[in-house]
Amino acid sequence: MWGQSHLRRLFLRPSLSPTTSISPTPYIHSLRTHCTKSQGKWLTLPPFTHTINGSSLGKEIYSKESPEDKGETTAFKWIIKCCPQLPKSLVQKLFRLRQVRRECVDVSSLDISGLAQERRVKRVGAKDAMQYGDRIFLPNSVQELHSEKTERTEKIECRYNEEEQKFLHSLELYKDSAIIVVNKPHGMPVQGGAGIKRSLDELASTYLKHDSSESPRLVHRLDRDSSGILVMGRTQLSTTILHSIFREKTSGASTEDLEEKKEILQRKYWALVFGSPRRRQGNISLPLGKVVMDDGKSERITVVDNADNMPSQHAITEYRVIGSSSHGYTWLELCPRTGRKHQLRVHCAEVLGTPIVGDYKYGWQAHRKYFPFSDLEENLDEKLLKGKKLPFGLDLEHGSVSDKRPKLHLHCKEMTLPNVSLAIDRAQRCSPRNLANLESLKLDAPLPYHMQRSWDILNS
Incomplete structure (x- = not known):
């Protein structure tokens, strides 16, 4: 101090x-x-x-x-x-x-x-x-x-190696002067914390700076066991702008304007769930609150029936069925209109009654009846992947519905967001500035191996 x-x-x-x-x-x-x-x-x-x-x-x-x-x-x-x-x-x-x-x-x-x-x-x-x-x-x-601070950073950088750098660069989906977008793998924590030695925000500050004088900064979060599109700001200004956009989206969300208003920020997740919802598509608009478990240490998020009795935050999710399996599984597309902690996992488990495969926190009862499927014959690319050792202790080759303990099947597959780099350029050049027709960026992240494997197995 x-x-x-x-x-x-x-x-x-x-x-x-x-x-x-x-x-x-x-x-x-x-x-x-x-x-x-x-x-x-x-x-x-x-x-x-x-x-x-x-x-x-x-x-x-x-x-x-x-x-x-x-x-x-x-x-x-x-x-x-x-x-x-x-x-x-x-x-x-x-x-x-x-x-x-x-x-x-x-x-x-x-x-x-x-x-x-x-x-x-x-x-x-x-x-x-x-x-x-x-x-x-x-x-x-x-x-x-x-x-x-520079000395401490240099000491940390000494621990990193070319293999880790190559892996981090392989995750990149998009990069411009304002943002960098990666396809976060399952099992990699986004932020540091108790018991976490390596996190994506720390690694990005060394491996994903490229020619920028500033380190990438987190704009939003993904759970450790989730995968998919993660956006980081490359400057303090672009990060502040994106924080404001994400905040405005959550605070201004309502069920009345879902059809009327074209959202400039859209996220689409894919999830494999147990069972099937009663309706093939719909909107979930229910508050979520935090409760402490009986052990006094762990906590979980739950739907709040009476918002007057406990603190809660309103959460809105759109969903639609992508495909169903005769084996009792359903692929869902989930579009969160708000950004609450564990929102999609709780809405699927408690509201739709279809917990996400691999979610042992909110769907442990469904996993008690789970039996793995017979695996398909692997192609050459899959065999090469299984023989490759990945950094940071990541295991990307297991976890499909053919394994005894499947991984969480929740992936941020698509995102549409405004072109912040272009917005900054217009703001610097033009007064008054015209942002009404600002073009959007459309991003897509391929499914992780375990989810793609499950897709192939259930559609075989």
């Missing part, structure tokens, strides 16, 4: 001379760039230019309406945008210790052409609005924090 006394020693008021300016660019600057070009006692950020508000732009893309309040950029926001590696808590302490300066234009010194003849440097508050051309100065000693 950065204590108050330590910060005071670290950020004693240095002289403002000499300073080193950094060439401005329209994109977020990494702290590494600033540190390598700063030579004086102060770290000089690029001159302020009007930037894109990612949250507002995300709302505008989703609603196709320009927000009335565009907002303003404060000194705090500008520092975070220029130096995303700095913890927000540290930046806030710098302001409290009055260790942040701003060089701004002295309005009284403007000449007849409107050009500034004199610039003034003085303290600035975190909430002070930035004006065009203003420059922020930070104590040069903040580089110590970045150096320590």
